[in-house]
Amino acid sequence: MTVPERVRAAMDRLMPGWGTVRGVVAVSGGADSVALLRAVAECGATVTAAHLNHQLRGAESNGDEAFVTDLANTLKVPVRTERIDVAGLGGNLEATARRVRYEWLTKVAAEVGGGWIATGHTADDQAETVLHRLIRGTGLRGPGGVGFALLRPLLTLPRTDLLAYLHTLPQPYRTDSSNADPRFTRTRIRSELLPLLRTFNPGIVDVFGRLSVQAEELFADLEAETAKLLADVELPRAGGMLILDAAKLEAIGEAKVRSILRMLWAREGWPTNAMTFDHWKRAAAIALGTHPVADFPDGVHVRRPERVVQLLRSSSK
Secondary structure, three states, rough: OOOOHHHHHHHHOOOHHHOOEEEEEEEEOOOHHHHHHHOOOOOOOOEEHHHHHHOOOOOHHHHHHHHHHHHHHHHOOOOEEEEEEOOHOOOOOHHHHHHHHHHHHHHHHHHHHOEEEEEEOOOHHHHHHHHHHHHOOOOOOOOOOOOOEEEEOOOOOOOHHHHHHHOOOOOOOOHHHHHOOOOOOHHHHHHHHHHHHHHHHHHHHHHHHHHHHHHHHHHHHHHHHHHHHHHHHHEEEOOOOOOOOOHHOOOOOOOHHHHHHHHHHHHHHOOOOOOOOOHHHHHHHHHHOOOEEEHHHHHEEEOOOEEEEEEEEOOOO
């Protein structure tokens, strides 16, 4: 199968009927996202290309923006661009850039009447992401939904297949110089750790891909159960403060309490990237009455005064 045929098959599996509604394709200008846009356009879908300029690399970032605009115009695809000074927002640069990107893509999808958002994450990206989460101690689970169907149709395709596809067109693409910057953890995973792991198992990318799929299947079941538990333990708010029934939490155990807290964090829009497994365990311990009050990243405060658990995020954050 050709790359466009494989992308069509993946999209059909991920969202039946995707071709009947407008979609948004995130395009950085790199090989993966350019290949995705070309493939989706070849499938005849109605899409808008979306490029967010993070303003992190000066003229190079502006060059990426101009490249994506020219590519979209060549393909006769509507394009939306925006510039946001991500470095000026503070916090962990990688985490902030990711959060801002998905918030903006959601905004674009709403404005153009889109029903789905597609990103160019490949099988290689998936392996890097699994390793990144394990190294940071955040677990296998990724960020929550963005309010629209978030589709990653390239997850079963290795980057080498996409490069070959672009070469046959031929289609140029941009190269992000920061991808070679060893200050970023993901860069070292890509350039040092994954090549080392391939010496143990040449198919390590596929191994991590299967692991991720299995984890997501388990998380889907857990999500449904957690939503029911949360509805049962949550009490009426007190202003901006969330209140949970402490006795009911004690009856369901630590693991499920951690899941409830994760769901609350995501629902409220509180950043989860800075939360490690130890953070989640400490928050659960407070909820279960075995740990005193504590503050968590990004100004979230959790305490348990007797029969309830209170969660509040500082308004200054």
